[in-house]
Amino acid sequence: MANRFYFLIRYMPEDVDEGLLAGRCISILHGVLSSDQNDIDGGIGVVFPQWSCTSLGRSIAFVSDNQRHLEQLSQQHYFAVMKGDNLFDISHIQAVPSGLSEIRFKRNQGIAKCFAGEKRRRLARAKRRAEARGEVFNPKHGMSDREVSLFHKAVMTSKSTGQKYLLHIQRETVTGSSVSQYSQYGLATNIECMGTVPDLSPIIPFF
Secondary structure, eight states: OOOOEEEEEEEOSSSOOHHHHHHHHHHHHHHHHHOTTSOOOSOOEEEOTTOOSSOSOSEEEEEESOHHHHHHHHTOHHHHHHHHTTSEEEOOOEEOOTTOOEEEEEEOGGGGGGSHHHHHHHHHHHHHHHHHTTOOOOTTTTOOOOOOOOOEEEEEEOTTTOOEEEEEEEEEEOOSSOOOOOOTTSOBOSSSOOOOEEOOGGGSOOO
16 A cells, blocks of 8 residues: 555634634645646545544544645645634644554535425426426425434535535545545545545544
8 A cells, every 4th residue: 555644734713613614625625626737636535533423623634645746735825824824733744654544534415415405406306397297296206304324514615606515524434445536525425436544533632
């Protein structure tokens, strides 16, 4: 397995919106990966070392086997401004210690379908389609509630529209070797991207 590296961002204020700051950090990664002005082509995963049953935690880390790509990411203007204002503490690039277990932070887009607003939109869409087919709309079919395991939300803002949207993130324990296959948000997905990251929680104390 190739050597992996990481850098850690701690949110310094006592009272912070962890979902909002996590979303802004992920947005920086997304912007870097989406830009044509750099040669970073993915392979950077997101870790929440202080994940708990109540929150994403007051830190976020980025992991990659390409140290230079992490250096480019860590030098982004937003991070420099937040560090200069003493809002972020940003570590140097460090090697991931050996012996850490693998975990997966996954964006589960299916979770949004469980909420009332999304259900209304799905029902309206299903009704339109049924009427277009000349069928009687029966909302009981295929609309059962789902049980959803623990998740937390990162708040994102679309650069093109300015609209806010949510990343619903779940943590999974993984057996086996590491997989460097992430979305442009640095997360795994339900199907295509099965990327794993080292569990940094044993070396990142709560504070």
